[in-house]
Amino acid sequence: MRVHPASPFVRGWVALAAIGFFFGRDIFERMLQGRPVLEDGFAGRVPWLLAGGGAVLLIAVLGFILTWYFTKYQVSGGYVRVNTGFLFRQQRQARLDRVQAIDIVQPLLARVFGLAELKFEVADAGESAVRLAYLRMDDARQLRATILARAAGVVQVSGETQEAAPEAPEQPVLSVPPSRLIGSLLLSEQSFFIVLGGVASVVLSAVTDNRGFYFYLIPAALGLAATYWGSFNKGYNFTAAISPDGIRLRYGLLDTQAQTLPPGRIQALKVTQPPLWRFFGWYRIQVNVAGYGLVGGNGEGTSRTTLLPVGKLPDVMSMLALVLPDPGTPEPGKVFVAGLTGLDADGGFVTTPPRARLLAPLGWRRNGFTATDTALLIRSGRWWRHLVVVPHQRTQSMALHQGPLARRFRVADLVLHTTAGPVVPRLIQADMDQARALFDEQSARARLARKRQTSEQWLAQVAPGLAEQPQQGTAAAADTSLQEGQHG
The missing domain is CATH 1.10.287 (Helix Hairpins)
Structure with a gap:
């Protein structure tokens, strides 16, 4: 086609x-x-x-x-194939069971013509994504539903026959009001440093009688305005919903984008709270997804790795429940709240020993970790609060880091390696013996969790019996299996 x-x-x-x-x-x-x-x-x-x-x-x-x-595409035999090129021919082939996420992107001009770009990430792809630009909006939605159904294992492949699947229903989870988005931008880290620079310029101008310091604020203000516009344009009308084929995110003012993240494809998650957001109880969530880390630090890459641009604690807990439906602990609320706001041993966290408090006078009571049956939680930061969540099966490798000062106080940092992205899981200044014990225990947890994951198809992980049977790709069957997998 x-x-x-x-x-x-x-x-x-x-x-x-x-x-x-x-x-x-x-x-x-x-x-x-x-x-x-x-x-x-x-x-x-x-x-x-x-x-x-x-x-x-x-x-x-x-x-x-x-x-x-000369641009053609085909979905058959468990693969998506895209042929392009006139003089220099190129064929790209991606396995459906390795699909990490699917986006429907509509630039402003494409919206005028009712077209959309279908872009999907594949774990073994050599580039950022496989792109089909452009399709009619209805065709893009239909093709997305078919690819997700086959990636999940709902629609079984029979020879070269392409079986279309209906679009799965969805249930809204949350939305971000524009007023909250604007407030979060005004109280962001960039605004803090701009205000700090403005105060310094006023003081220096008054002390030295030189008005030239004000000119240094012009490029900073222009850059801040561009950052504000980019963040507002990408985060406007942000909504999140859950469906049998994954987490659906929609956002954008001029260029709209609809992301679909299949369950279990998120490699790591980070919840952040800047100091000024604390007055309103706001948080931001970012994630690592295979392929997304290759897009660089541009605005597109930042928006695609943002699971929640700004939200309150109930919003954070709702998104955590979608990413990690089985928290692996009987008291998930207590554990996650302790990770966001707690100190010392709240929620069972193990923190930096008191002997090393000189290395982090403000943060040593916050820096710590705890492990549930399904994920490792790492918290850090007294002013800029961070909570990192890494599912055990997504731990690819680990490393212990210890500098000369850390050796003096017998502490070490434990770094977990996942796919590239904005989340860098790092346990800071843990007791040396506890860090070594966690290194061995986390290795065993990751190995056991990967053994339990017997298939790349996410539906086969939550409902093996349904995935093994031939299906017609109905959304109701997938919805039932997903609910049973989450409550089983």
Whole structure:
């Protein structure tokens, strides 16, 4: 199958605009200035400009058509295959059972034409994602449902037949009001440092009688405004819902995006609370997902790894319940709240020994860890509070770090390695003996958890009996199996 015929023009509108500007700049300027176009010898150049612009435009349009004609995709045999290229052919193939997340992206121009880009991450992909741009919105949703159903194991593959699956129903979980989003930006870390810089500039200007210090704030203010706009544009109308095919996130003002994270694909999670957010009880949640760490630190990468841009404690607990449906402890509320706000041994956390409090005078009572049957929890920070949650089966490797000062106080840092992303699980300044014991215990937990995971298909993990039987891909069957898996 091919993508929509308008796809190359939606992708290449910038090139068309550049061609029009280059060959028509003089004509446009004369028209805007009210000057006749055919004067001062310019009339002799007009035919050449029109001929040259027409030729370049024709070549560009022909290239767009060939690009569309030679771009094909297929979902069959447990794989997604994408063929692209005219002169240099390329074929990409991705296993459905390795799908980590699926996004439906609608840039502003694509929304005008009712088109969308389907982008899905695969754990063994060599690039950030496999992209299909652009499809009709209904086709993109249908294809997403089919890929997720096959990745989950609901729809069984039979030869080369492509069986479509209906879109799974969803249940809303939370939404972020625009007022809260704006308030979180105004009280963010960037605002704090801008205000601090402004106060320093005023003091220095008053002391030295030099007004030049104010000019240093101009680039900072411009950068802050750009950051505010990017965060507001990406976080506007943020909603989260749960469905049988995973966690669904929707957000965006001009460019809208709909993410779907299948259960169990999140490698690590971090809950953060900046100091100024504490007055309102706000938190932010970020995650590591295989493939997402390759997109870099741009705005797109930040938004795709944000599970909750700003929310209150009940919102945090709701999202934690989606990511970790089995918390592995009979008192999950007590343990997670202690991880977010507790000190010392609250919630069973083991903290930095008192002898090492000189290394972290403010944070030593916060820095600590605890382990449940399903995840390791690491908390840190007295002013900037952090809670990191790593499911046991997602621990890929570990390392003990100890510098000269740490050796003097007999403490060490334990680093857990997961996929690349904004979350870096690191236990800070644990007692040396406890760090070594945790190293051995966590290795055993991770090994045992991976043995229990016998299939890459998430439905086979929560409901093996259903995954083994041939299915017609009904959303009701997947919904029932997911609920039984979460409550079993």
